[in-house]
Amino acid sequence: MKKKVLVSGGAGYIGSHVSVELIAAGYDVVVADNMSNCDMTCFEGVKKITGREDIPFEKIDCCDYASVDRIFSEYKIDAVIHFAAFKAVGESVAEPVKYYRNNLLSFLNILEAASVHGGCNVLFSSSATVYGDAEHLPVTENTPRLPATSPYGNTKQMSEDMLRDVVAATSSYDGKDGRWPVKGIALRYFNPIGAHPSALIGELPRGVPNNLVPFITQTAIGKRECLSIFGNDYPTEDGTCLRDYIDIVDLAKAHVAAVSRMVEGKMAKDYEIFNIGTGRPVSVYELVTAFEKVNGVKLNYKFAPRRPGDVVAIWADTSLANRELGWKAERTVEETLASAWAWERHLAGKL
Numbered sequence: 001m002k003k004k005v006l007v008s009g010g011a012g013y014i015g016s017h018v019s020v021e022l023i024a025a026g027y028d029v030v031v032a033d034n035m036s037n038c039d040m041t042c043f044e045g046v047k048k049i050t051g052r053e054d055i056p057f058e059k060i061d062c063c064d065y066a067s068v069d070r071i072f073s074e075y076k077i078d079a080v081i082h083f084a085a086f087k088a089v090g091e092s093v094a095e096p097v098k099y100y101r102n103n104l105l106s107f108l109n110i111l112e113a114a115s116v117h118g119g120c121n122v123l124f125s126s127s128a129t130v131y132g133d134a135e136h137l138p139v140t141e142n143t144p145r146l147p148a149t150s151p152y153g154n155t156k157q158m159s160e161d162m163l164r165d166v167v168a169a170t171s172s173y174d175g176k177d178g179r180w181p182v183k184g185i186a187l188r189y190f191n192p193i194g195a196h197p198s199a200l201i202g203e204l205p206r207g208v209p210n211n212l213v214p215f216i217t218q219t220a221i222g223k224r225e226c227l228s229i230f231g232n233d234y235p236t237e238d239g240t241c242l243r244d245y246i247d248i249v250d251l252a253k254a255h256v257a258a259v260s261r262m263v264e265g266k267m268a269k270d271y272e273i274f275n276i277g278t279g280r281p282v283s284v285y286e287l288v289t290a291f292e293k294v295n296g297v298k299l300n301y302k303f304a305p306r307r308p309g310d311v312v313a314i315w316a317d318t319s320l321a322n323r324e325l326g327w328k329a330e331r332t333v334e335e336t337l338a339s340a341w342a343w344e345r346h347l348a349g350k351l
């Protein structure tokens with residue numbers, strides 16, 4: 001019997017790439033999404049890439065426990081990957097209640113249902129933002145988390161803690177009172193970028209993109225006039241910030257490795273954390289020039305003041321994930337930037 005994975009937020013950028021890789025690895029997937037931040041483009045792309053027209057799609061809001069409970073009752077779920085969350089840092093500062101309510105309540109419901117429905121494995125989509133402005137680089141999973149600088153970042157920290165606590169509390173459960181043990185993994189993503197090589201799925205930001213790569217591709221296609229590089233006076237070689245840009249397909253494969261580790265009973269502890277990055281710092285300026293070079297396009301950009309809240313540099317020590325998950329980032333930055341450009345051209349009908 002194939003193992004079944006519920007992907008909450010599965011119609012979004014990361015969820016759609018993860019669904020493709022799960023299906024390729026022999027898992028059955030159930031996609032749940034309330035479509036609050038996407039349309040059906042990526043889900044349709046997933047069906048096309050995998051050749052699977054029959055992927056169950058459930059339009060539900062995970063903040064509604066009855067809906068989550070129904071999905072767990074209807075499908076025999078072996079693992080859930082929880083992506084369904086708001087992710088705009090600036091908006092979270094302006095509307096904290098919206099962020100705390102959505103991001104925490106939806107995850108609480110998933111955790112509750114996972115325990116009630118036979119004890120299910122939970123993979124939480126966390127972020128390198130939990131490390132804040134880390135003193136020592138690269139960061140390992142033991143690098144202390146720093147106080148979050150936005151409600152968004154705080155929901156990531158709080159959700160990690162909720163998973164840790166539920167795993168600890170349920171470890172002694174045996175189903176007698178209708179609850180079973182939950183095991184969990186949190187993956188801390190660095191900067192996911194790029195698109196599937198088919199150019200059928202990718203990032204679809206609504207409105208003006210906050211993230212660097214969609215802003216680059218939209219500028220290159222002519223949707224935006226000029227890219228602002230936020231800060232060129234940082235204490236780095238070229239003065240721009242350093243990040244660890246991880247290819248979206250590589251990132252998706254890390255989820256497959258983590259899910260397999262859970263469902264095959266190979267976890268070293270009942271709650272585990274892994275950094276998912278490349279281990280290579282790349283500056284904003286390097287990324288911009290690599291994009292121009294690999295795609296043969298000239299990008300209109302200017303240097304602008306620093307963006308409030310940005311840390312100067314962060315990148316991952318990935319040795320734990322490499323060793324324990326048997327996973328490693330493989331695509332080069334150039335390949336990834338070519339895929340991002342192909343996706344933007346696909347959206348513009350130019351591919």
Ligand code: UDP
Binds near residue numbers: 210213231243284
């Ligand atoms: N950045 C930029 N111009 C933009 C968007 C982002 O210079 O229009 C920079 C940003 O200051 C940071 C890096 O690109 O140094 C990555 O930003 P992003 O928002 O993609 O991810 P973050 O690292 O903030 O999660």
